[in-house]
Amino acid sequence: MSLARNRNFSIVAHIDHGKSTLADRLLALTGTMDAKKAVDQVLDSMDLERERGITIKAHTVRLLYRAKDGHEYTLNLIDTPGHVDFSYEVSRALAACEGAVLIVDAAQGIEAQTLANFYLASDAGLTIIPVINKIDLPAADVDGTREQIHDTLDLDGTEALAISAKHGTGVPEVLEAIVARIPPPSGDADAPLKALVFDSFYDSYQGVVIYVRLKDGHVRPGTKILLMSNGRTYDVAQVGVFSPDMRPVAELSAGQVGYITAAIKRVADAKVGDTITEAARPTAEPFPGYRDAKPMVFAGLYPIEDTDYEALRDALEKLRLNDPAFSYEPETSLALGYGFRCGFLGMLHMEIVQERLEREFNLSLIVTAPSVQYRVLTTAGEVLDIDNPSRLPTPDRIEQMEEPYVHSSVYVPTEFMTAIYKLAQEKRGEHKSLEYIGKRVHIRFDFPLSEIVVDFYDKLKSISKGYASFDYDFADFRASELVKLDILLNGDPVDALSTIVHRDKAYERGKALVEKLRGVIPRQLYEVAIQAAIGSRVIARETVKAMGKNVTAKCYGGDITRKRKLLEKQKEGKKRMKQVGRVEVPQEAFLTVLKT
Amino acid sequence: MVSGSAPRSSVLGFYLHVPFCVQRCHYCSFNTAPLEAGQMDPYLRALHGELDVLGGLSWAGDVTIATVFLGGGTPSLLEPEALAAILDDLRARWRLADGAEVTVECNPESVTRERLARYRAAGVTRVSLGVQALDDTVLKTLGRRHDARGARAAFDAAREAGYDDVSVDVMYGLPGLAVDAWVSDVERVLAWDPDHVSAYALTLDGGSPWGAGGVENLPAEDDVVAQYWALTRAAAARGFEHYEISNYARPGHRARHNLGYWRAGEYLAAGPGACGFVGDVRYGNIKPLTRWRAAVDAGTLPVETSERLTPRQRLAERLILGLRTSDGVPAAWLAERTASEPALARRIDEWERAGHLVADGARVRLMESGFILSDALFVDLL
Numbered sequence: 001m002s003l004a005r006n007r008n009f010s011i012v013a014h015i016d017h018g019k020s021t022l023a024d025r026l027l028a029l030t031g032t033m034d035a036k037k038a039v040d041q042v043l044d045s046m047d048l049e050r051e052r053g054i055t056i057k058a059h060t061v062r063l064l065y066r067a068k069d070g071h072e073y074t075l076n077l078i079d080t081p082g083h084v085d086f087s088y089e090v091s092r093a094l095a096a097c098e099g100a101v102l103i104v105d106a107a108q109g110i111e112a113q114t115l116a117n118f119y120l121a122s123d124a125g126l127t128i129i130p131v132i133n134k135i136d137l138p139a140a141d142v143d144g145t146r147e148q149i150h151d152t153l154d155l156d157g158t159e160a161l162a163i164s165a166k167h168g169t170g171v172p173e174v175l176e177a178i179v180a181r182i183p184p185p186s187g188d189a190d191a192p193l194k195a196l197v198f199d200s201f202y203d204s205y206q207g208v209v210i211y212v213r214l215k216d217g218h219v220r221p222g223t224k225i226l227l228m229s230n231g232r233t234y235d236v237a238q239v240g241v242f243s244p245d246m247r248p249v250a251e252l253s254a255g256q257v258g259y260i261t262a263a264i265k266r267v268a269d270a271k272v273g274d275t276i277t278e279a280a281r282p283t284a285e286p287f288p289g290y291r292d293a294k295p296m297v298f299a300g301l302y303p304i305e306d307t308d309y310e311a312l313r314d315a316l317e318k319l320r321l322n323d324p325a326f327s328y329e330p331e332t333s334l335a336l337g338y339g340f341r342c343g344f345l346g347m348l349h350m351e352i353v354q355e356r357l358e359r360e361f362n363l364s365l366i367v368t369a370p371s372v373q374y375r376v377l378t379t380a381g382e383v384l385d386i387d388n389p390s391r392l393p394t395p396d397r398i399e400q401m402e403e404p405y406v407h408s409s410v411y412v413p414t415e416f417m418t419a420i421y422k423l424a425q426e427k428r429g430e431h432k433s434l435e436y437i438g439k440r441v442h443i444r445f446d447f448p449l450s451e452i453v454v455d456f457y458d459k460l461k462s463i464s465k466g467y468a469s470f471d472y473d474f475a476d477f478r479a480s481e482l483v484k485l486d487i488l489l490n491g492d493p494v495d496a497l498s499t500i501v502h503r504d505k506a507y508e509r510g511k512a513l514v515e516k517l518r519g520v521i522p523r524q525l526y527e528v529a530i531q532a533a534i535g536s537r538v539i540a541r542e543t544v545k546a547m548g549k550n551v552t553a554k555c556y557g558g559d560i561t562r563k564r565k566l567l568e569k570q571k572e573g574k575k576r577m578k579q580v581g582r583v584e585v586p587q588e589a590f591l592t593v594l595k596t
Numbered sequence: 597m598v599s600g601s602a603p604r605s606s607v608l609g610f611y612l613h614v615p616f617c618v619q620r621c622h623y624c625s626f627n628t629a630p631l632e633a634g635q636m637d638p639y640l641r642a643l644h645g646e647l648d649v650l651g652g653l654s655w656a657g658d659v660t661i662a663t664v665f666l667g668g669g670t671p672s673l674l675e676p677e678a679l680a681a682i683l684d685d686l687r688a689r690w691r692l693a694d695g696a697e698v699t700v701e702c703n704p705e706s707v708t709r710e711r712l713a714r715y716r717a718a719g720v721t722r723v724s725l726g727v728q729a730l731d732d733t734v735l736k737t738l739g740r741r742h743d744a745r746g747a748r749a750a751f752d753a754a755r756e757a758g759y760d761d762v763s764v765d766v767m768y769g770l771p772g773l774a775v776d777a778w779v780s781d782v783e784r785v786l787a788w789d790p791d792h793v794s795a796y797a798l799t800l801d802g803g804s805p806w807g808a809g810g811v812e813n814l815p816a817e818d819d820v821v822a823q824y825w826a827l828t829r830a831a832a833a834r835g836f837e838h839y840e841i842s843n844y845a846r847p848g849h850r851a852r853h854n855l856g857y858w859r860a861g862e863y864l865a866a867g868p869g870a871c872g873f874v875g876d877v878r879y880g881n882i883k884p885l886t887r888w889r890a891a892v893d894a895g896t897l898p899v900e901t902s903e904r905l906t907p908r909q910r911l912a913e914r915l916i917l918g919l920r921t922s923d924g925v926p927a928a929w930l931a932e933r934t935a936s937e938p939a940l941a942r943r944i945d946e947w948e949r950a951g952h953l954v955a956d957g958a959r960v961r962l963m964e965s966g967f968i969l970s971d972a973l974f975v976d977l978l
Contacts, residue, residue, distance in 0.1 A: 525946055525947065525969070547969055548818060548820075548968075549820055549969070550968070550969045550970070551967065551970050551971055552799060552971055558611050558863060558865070558871050558873070559871045560857065560871070560878060561878045561880065561901075561903060564909075564912075564913065564978070567916070567971065567974050567975050567978055568978060570975045571975045571978050574975060579939065582946065
């Protein structure tokens with residue numbers, strides 16, 4: 001089969017620059033599905049997601065396009081996740097392509113993730129087609145955007161296509177450019193099989209469905225394949241393409257994009273970035289760049305009802321089946337009882353997992369304050385990785401502590417520079433470089449990861465009226481003056497509320513934390529003292545007064561049902577409270593630690 | 597569900613709802629209707645119609661009515677003849693117990709000695725007077741149509757009409773009500789020598805004008821608590837028993853109809869939005885006047901909502917209602933509830949340690965300090 005009329009491409013963009021709108025247009029224009037059906041399709045898969053507890057997106061779609069040259073081309077659109085938490089997954093998806101359509105919003109211009117995606121695509125050696133979208137907007141500045149593309153990305157701005165994905169303007173030209181500018185895949189169909197895993201999901205009937213891009217060789221049902229990262233072998237059950245539903249084909253060969261099933265039980269056994277080859281005739285070398293997805297943020301997950309522990313464990317096991325980037329192991333907390341320490345790629349990932357546990361598995365959870373992983377050198381010479389503040393050795397046993405740092409990029413109009421620097425200073429940012437790009441600046445900072453995981457992005461957006469954009473990646477571990485900040489309720493430390501903070505910020509944070517907690521801990525039968533302490537030294541205190549009055553005066557005319565319903569509603573709210581010693585602590589209290 | 601449910605007890609209460617008000621009070625979320633010309637007669641016809649349907653139920657002849665309560669709305673808007681006709685109708689269909697308690701809620705501005713005397717002649721034994729406050733500014737704020745002088749006059753009229761069971765309703769926690777002003781209101785009311793006082797802390801309900809629109813100048817929580825304690829002390833000093841969270845009575849003058857509610861007793865109901873409890877079924881009538889009338893005209897029970905209580909719900913209700921009273925509940929009931937929930941038993945121990953609850957072997961009861969916190973316990977008891 002000739003590859004000359006195949007094109008493998010991806011669409012990349014900063015969030016809200018119009019990636020899905022363009023994708024929908026391409027689908028509609030090539031008759032892959034009409035616009036109405038495209039919408040239905042998305043809804044259907046979301047239902048499926050709920051029903052089966054799996055993530056199915058239109059990860060990849062095969063479009064058949066008759067170009068102006070009269071030939072029909074097979075275009076494989078490989079979708080990428082759209083969040084910084086998942087940049088490794090994006091890089092693997094891009095590695096499966098020869099080209100990328102890079103969308104820039106005509107009104108917003110280049111943003112941090114435009115750039116981050118551009119670098120990923122360019123590192124992967126892809127042909128990049130710049131597209132200026134939303135030219136229909138009154139604020140659109142097509143010429144200015146062309147200039148930016150030239151100045152910032154070093155691409156030929158005049159070659160950028162000006163389109164409105166919303167109205168369809170210029171979209172046919174995008175298809176023509178994909179055919180004309182992106183090279184067809186190359187590869188040797190006779191060489192040993194070499195296929196890149198760029199995504200996968202778990203299906204309860206077929207096992208893991210692996211998304212692959214074949215570089216060399218071919219694969220068909222019955223082929224004995226080898227996964228090179230773990231040495232496991234499987235017999236292929238089915239191969240196929242997405243058009244857009246899964247459609248079995250007889251064979252996939254070099255240059256093609258499709259899927260493989262092989263009765264693989266866990267997504268963790270076919271990880272993104274892995275190389276699939278033939279067991280009998282393995283390829284000489286796997287694709288470069290494979291790595292285990294590494295959790296960056298850790299938090300304890302505890303059931304509010306102790307009796308839900310088993311259910312939580314089962315649910316985590318099911319989720320993990322489909323999400324190898326997420327890790328969990330049992331832990332116990334004096335305050336919260338039995339739960340799990342879970343690792344996530346980032347905060348978004350954590351929120352997704354939490355929401356799925358609550359919605360799909362009907363669990364009520366307490367999530368403790370997220371923590372990054374610290375590195376502790378003990379006086380005894382051991383090196384400990386600490387992702388749970390309550391596991392931190394006592395100060396006398398600590399020789400040195402290190403915390404993870406990230407390299408980051410901030411893009412922002414010059415008028416917000418001062419505010420950005422102020423925020424960076426609050427967040428212990430180290431300024432690295434400043435570059436003017438027209439009316440905007442590109443500032444590089446190094447930040448401690450712990451300072452940016454939680455609310456940095458929100459703050460950045462709010463101080464820049466939404467104009468700042470942000471991207472980061474892991475840098476290294478650096479020595480830091482860190483202390484454990486404990487929270488005590490009525491004199492008892494609540495381990496789940498402990499955090500590790502920089503010494504210089506401990507006082508201010510302790511004070512803010514107890515103030516916030518006073519606001520969320522409801523009045524109880526007894527007065528509740530809330531204290532923040534470093535070691536045995538109390539640095540802040542607030543008091544929740546004992547409950548004064550909690551009474552419904554009257555049951556009007558014998559309407560007992562109404563009274564009972566009111567109490568039932570309150571009880572529903574109370575289900576989100578955890579008894580910590582004698583104090584009832586609401587779920588929000590743990591979130592407060594997160595947001596303070 | 598209602599017509600298919602027979603009462604467990606042979607002695608029942610009866611609640612009759614008179615929805616009309618000249619105007620809605622700002623704190624009120626109850627089912628009321630403005631009294632417009634020509635509304636009363638169709639209402640009365642429908643009420644008799646409803647009594648007819650209820651009286652036709654197979655078990656109606658087997659039960660005795662021990663208490664009747666006419667609530668509202670403003671039942672004292674009923675002409676004495678109309679009230680007499682209702683009570684006559686009731687007696688014609690059910691056996692009314694000897695010495696039955698028959699209460700009518702009255703607004704001070706709508707009663708005179710003569711009207712109350714004629715009510716009494718019709719069989720009313722008890723008057724519950726909606727005084728609410730004695731400060732004329734506060735009364736105006738509440739949207740009440742009487743003043744302090746009118747309230748006193750109404751009370752005297754009830755006495756002169758021969759009632760020896762007169763209850764006064766008052767409210768605290770009201771906007772602009774200072775603690776010392778409340779203390780003097782309480783003293784004045786108690787000095788009238790009523791037989792019974794009901795005192796409700798203002799609750800802002802979504803269905804009330806204040807609940808919906810908000811209200812300013814509410815006293816601080818500590819002040820509301822102080823008002824509660826001022827009343828409990830003053831009432832005790834005058835020999836009143838604080839026999840329910842919001843109710844005080846001279847010995848022998850507890851409200852028997854309301855005690856029925858708190859003992860999870862059964863009661864029939866008639867009138868728009870009226871609530872009843874028969875067998876295991878709690879039900880509520882259709883609230884809008886015209887729809888309620890139409891249902892009755894069609895010869896059906898005008899029931900809108902009904903719910904059959906599970907044994908668990910019954911137990912919870914008996915605990916929650918019983919603990920509202922100073923008699924409390926049998927300790928065995930509580931033990932039944934906590935058997936499956938050790939955490940709840942620990943909570944109750946805390947209440948006891950804090951002195952809000954007393955368990956003296958056979959019975960468990962809340963103290964006055966527990967009354968004012970009671971919802972916190974009731975939520976757990978559900």
